[in-house]
Amino acid sequence: MVLDNLGEKLKEGLRKIARGMTIDENAINSLVKDIQRALLQADVDVSLVLDITKRIKERAMKEKDIKGLDLRGRIVNIVYEELVKFLGNEKSEIKINKNKPFKIMMVGVYGAGKTTTIGKLAKFYHKRGYKVAAVGLDVHRPAAPDQLKQVCDSIKIPVYIDKNEKNALKIYEKYEKEFTKYDILIVDTAGRHDLDEDLIEEIKNLDRKIKPDEKILVMAADIGQAAYKLAKGFHEACGVTSIIITKLDGTARGGGALSGAAASGANVKFIGVGEKVDDLEQFNPKGFVGRVLGMGDIESLLEKAKEAIDEEKAEDISKRLLEGDFNLVDLYEQMEAMNKMGSLSKIMEMVPGMGQIKLPKETLKVQEGKLGKWREAMNSMTKSELENPDIIEGNRIQRIAKGSGVSGSDIRELIKQYRMSKKMMKMMKGQDPEKLMKKLQGKIGKGM
Numbered sequence: 001m002v003l004d005n006l007g008e009k010l011k012e013g014l015r016k017i018a019r020g021m022t023i024d025e026n027a028i029n030s031l032v033k034d035i036q037r038a039l040l041q042a043d044v045d046v047s048l049v050l051d052i053t054k055r056i057k058e059r060a061m062k063e064k065d066i067k068g069l070d071l072r073g074r075i076v077n078i079v080y081e082e083l084v085k086f087l088g089n090e091k092s093e094i095k096i097n098k099n100k101p102f103k104i105m106m107v108g109v110y111g112a113g114k115t116t117t118i119g120k121l122a123k124f125y126h127k128r129g130y131k132v133a134a135v136g137l138d139v140h141r142p143a144a145p146d147q148l149k150q151v152c153d154s155i156k157i158p159v160y161i162d163k164n165e166k167n168a169l170k171i172y173e174k175y176e177k178e179f180t181k182y183d184i185l186i187v188d189t190a191g192r193h194d195l196d197e198d199l200i201e202e203i204k205n206l207d208r209k210i211k212p213d214e215k216i217l218v219m220a221a222d223i224g225q226a227a228y229k230l231a232k233g234f235h236e237a238c239g240v241t242s243i244i245i246t247k248l249d250g251t252a253r254g255g256g257a258l259s260g261a262a263a264s265g266a267n268v269k270f271i272g273v274g275e276k277v278d279d280l281e282q283f284n285p286k287g288f289v290g291r292v293l294g295m296g297d298i299e300s301l302l303e304k305a306k307e308a309i310d311e312e313k314a315e316d317i318s319k320r321l322l323e324g325d326f327n328l329v330d331l332y333e334q335m336e337a338m339n340k341m342g343s344l345s346k347i348m349e350m351v352p353g354m355g356q357i358k359l360p361k362e363t364l365k366v367q368e369g370k371l372g373k374w375r376e377a378m379n380s381m382t383k384s385e386l387e388n389p390d391i392i393e394g395n396r397i398q399r400i401a402k403g404s405g406v407s408g409s410d411i412r413e414l415i416k417q418y419r420m421s422k423k424m425m426k427m428m429k430g431q432d433p434e435k436l437m438k439k440l441q442g443k444i445g446k447g448m
Contacts, residue, residue: 006255007292009038014076014293023072028060035079042255043224048086056082080289087258087285092267094214094242096130101185103210107203107234108218110191113246115144117218117272118186119151120280121244124270126157130183135175136161137168137206138190148188155277158182168202169209187212200237207238215240217266219257221247227257235266245283246272328378328386328418373406374414380404389418 013034017027032053039049059078096102104121108114122132134152136159138144145161152159160175168190179185189206192199207215217240219227234240245257248271258268268283378386380403385392392400392415401408 006038006042009041010035010079010293013038014079017072017075023075025061028057028075031060031075031079032057039255043227044255044258045228052082052086076293080293083289083292084285087288088267088283089285091282091284091286092242092269093282094269096125096184097213099213101133101179101182102214103185103187103212104214104216105187105189105206105210105212105238106216106218107189107238107240108191109230110141112191112218112220112223113272114191114218115147115151115188116275117244117246117270117280118148118188119155119157119277120272121270122152122157122184122186123155123277124280125184126155131181132184132186133158133160133179133182134186134188135159135172135179136188137171138188139166139168139171140190140192144188144190168206172206172210200233203234203237214242216242216244216269218244218246221245221257223257231266240266242266242269244268244270244272244280248273328381328389328414370410370413373410374417376404377401377406377411377414380406389415 013031016034017023017031035056036049036053039052040046056078059082060075063074063078094104106114106118106121118134122134126132134148134157136145136148138148145163149159149161160171160178162171162174165171165174172187187206187210189203190199215238217231217234219230223230231240231243243257243266245268270280271283271288273279273281377400380400381392385396385400392411397408397411400406400411
């Protein structure tokens with residue numbers, strides 16, 4: 001889960017308010033201290049923590065009731081709004097103009113995951129119909145050209161490198177005429193263990209020559225308090241316009257990288273949330289804070305679903321589901337779509353209210369394991385078995401188990417799950433989907 005520890009500590013502080021008999025100045029002071037402690041432990045800059053919590057306290061003490069929210073709800077809303085403001089308020093996107101190529105220069109220190117991020121960013125824009133290429137200008141690290149080529153080859157993106165040339169400007173000039181064939185050019189630059197004078201000078205020279213449309217600083221979530229100085233230094237060298245934060249799926253506290261954006265005045269545009277090439281999300285402050293506080297991020301969930309599921313097929317499945325016409329082919333397609341969307345824990349973060357449910361990670365892993373086994377079992381079924389699962393018993397179960405390597409008990413559990421799902425769909429038949437959703441949201445709201 002994104003910033004697991006921070007989210008749990010903030011939610012616990014808000015739960016104290018929810019459980020309290022009265023909400024007075026002492027209760028608000030206690031909440032403010034809990035929030036300060038949580039943000040500082042997440043490596044958020046001290047001065048920023050004090051600014052955020054000062055505003056939270058002032059608003060909690062002074063603001064009048066908001067229509068539709070009780071006192072507790074109003075305080076949760078204030079915490080949410082102030083954290084969103086700290087992270088940049090509105091979602092900020094990179095606007096690709098018609099100049100060919102649109103040049104994106106990537107900067108950062110060693111270990112930030114810059115090369116991997118180039119692959120993710122290239123895939124992100126390639127999926128949206130852009131013709132993308134990359135050029136490797138890291139002439140200091142011997143393995144850099146090969147690593148960039150490996151990443152780009154894996155997603156079938158053209159890459160321009162020259163392992164024999166030790167002058168970054170000459171490599172760029174060598175291929176400059178080729179770049180006009182592409183909509184987007186992603187430029188890899190050299191990193192260092194620290195922001196030294198040589199690195200700053202090289203970035204300045206490349207910036208003058210390339211004239212990038214976008215200058216992205218890549219920072220790892222585990223950078224800690226050094227983020228502020230790093231962001232400031234890169235911004236002074238080339239005028240950083242965007243930030244990508246990597247490794248937010250791990251145990252890193254992440255607050256340092258998030259607060260580092262304040263030093264450059266640039267917004268966080270993307271976050272890396274996994275090791276796969278598709279594990280790059282556009283950064284949406286409202287959705288991000290929603291996930292941290294357990295409120296969900298419906299926009300990101302819909303974006304992932306859109307990428308994973310063919311729209312026409314989704315409409316067809318939905319129609320048949322509501323009519324009660326549901327078989328294992330439909331269940332299989334749903335599983336495949338979920339698999340493309342990411343792990344169950346990531347999906348649960350985005351569903352409103354689900355972030356409040358404290359399911360052990362082991363439980364989610366077991367469930368993911370079951371889904372994997374069920375997919376294997378379905379791969380060993382005949383067309384008639386998939387379309388009419390009620391015929392699957394006895395000898396058929398043994399044959400499927402032998403062919404798939406999945407136990408008979410797992411296959412029986414799959415059939416049981418299918419029957420339960422079909423029964424539920426029949427119960428929902430003829431119901432108004434909007435009314436059902438409102439009922440569900442009502443139950444979620446009560447559980448906060």
